[in-house]
Amino acid sequence: MMDAKKKPVPVRVWLGALLIGVVLAVLPFVLGMAGQSWIRTLNFALLYVMLALGLNIVVGFAGLLDLGYIAFYAVGAYVWAMLASPHFGLHLPFWVVMPAGIVLAALFGVLLGFPVLKLRGDYLAIVTLGFGEIIRIFMNNLDAPVNITNGPQGINRVDTFKVGEFVFGRAETFFGIRVTGPEKYYYLLLAVTLLIVFVCVRLQHSRIGRAWEAIREDEIAAKAMGINTRNVKLLAFAMGATFGGVAGGLFASMQGFVSPESFSLTESISVLCMVVLGGMGHIPGVIVGALLLSVFPELLRAVVVPLQQSVFGEVILDPDGIRMLLFGFALVLVMIYRPEGLWPSAVRRRERKMRESQA
């Protein structure tokens, strides 16, 4: 790691990066030929990458199991929805709403962090799970006596992302090329995702990242080395929550609608699955995990129904049902054959090896 930094980057890497760049740039237009819904799938995949990277800070770097992570996504989404929709008649610009969402999500991260400072493992998981549910239930019920969240109906007609006169939700024609709303969002989401990846990489290889690794490896030793474990843990929760809040705000603006059911426990678990399946603590692995788990079900949906229709002449198995079945099956397989994730970091691979040699 240290030596790699000093070596000049080989041409191959540059070419690879260039190729990936080109693919990412034209991807929506290629996918758009198969239907606009694929672009939406892609956009959601990017949102999940953001969420998975955020959760990876808490779970992968700092080793704190968080089952209520989606709460921060919810906070970000609801802040956007409340400050930029007819619900309160507020239509604040993105540079007010986005920071507000981020700050509030980070605040909620710290709020969750404080009571769980001394918990680890199973106990931590249970408390964070409860926290996630509390947020969702609050959003479900904060419509009386004062209507804040509009309860289970959710908030409608949320403003789209708008920079000056440039509106992301509307199709436009540039130089004779028609660019749809989802396509515009794709580039926005891609830019934010790349920024988050950059921040994650920088954090990982820093004094802060090392402190997170230290508390994951041995909290008592970390304390004895002068690491303020309370602050470092709270920072992990806050940073993770920040990315969740960003993703939430973008989600609300893209979707134009938020309701509590988007933020169920299942969503938290999905994001956690992405992190675990991809490879905890390893940024490329986590990205791959998020892309696979978010695109794969849609792919399946596109395949399962036509396949059954052609074979049986009718739909016997509901695609949603079989989707979860295959999903679970895939996870079990991964956990059996690659328990450290599809693309684990070197550290995790070592952990596994140690455990095997001890057994």
Added chain:
Amino acid sequence: MSTMATSKTAGGGQVLLQASGLSKRFGGLQALSEVSFSIRQGDIYGLIGPNGAGKTTLFNVMTGLYVPESGRCEFAGHVLTDYKPHQIAEAGFARTFQNIRLFGNLSALENVMIGRHVRTRAGVLGAVLRNRATRREEEQIEARAYELLEYVGIVERANDIARSLSYGDQRRLEIARALATDPKLLALDEPAAGMNPSETVVLRQLIEKIRGDGITVLLIEHDMKLVMGLCDRVLVLEYGKVLAEGRPAEVQHNPRVIEAYLGAGAAKELGITATQEEQA
């Protein structure tokens, strides 16, 4: 390093650490009762006693991992008993662990780099922007970490995973990591445990070198030859109480120590028996 290392004039320095009346109870077990002692700057101070005497408990109380029921521990102007573990490390009190607690899956270098945490400042913003100050700090952290690995003699293992190092090297890595916090006092919990005789000799030289560089050393050790040859003063604990305190030679001839701790066999090995001592 300096000539100070070889001179064994105890009692020259100022009091660096002053423990008074430390007591700690675990349920029905009085692990420490009214333990008082003081360590002078520049000394190598030994802490001995049979298994279960409360040596490690005393370490844990002093480094803030346990909160004592009563007593006070002052260290270089700080009241350690009011501090949290990380504040104690920041005050300049570093330690190693009896059952090695390295960050096992990280490299030796990374372990030592983590030790620099408390003496460095970069936060989230610095990490993300990686501005000049942060880059310089990172370079310094890495350079210092290499320096310390060199100092303890395992620099060639810098990129090896901590857990893959030999037992003796892990002990030395723990010392390097503790030294990375720039301590005034280095507390070593059985550093020679599991070392072979030649490794112990190297360890002894290392401890003398550390003291020579102006760091006071507190040492828990079972290897009597090491303790008696190295320490300026020794504290003997038994059942959580101070049994004796003084220069190694005094303690060695203290009949209570011989009887309670060393036992008749060991006493004979040292050329004195409890009966002789009583007759004298």
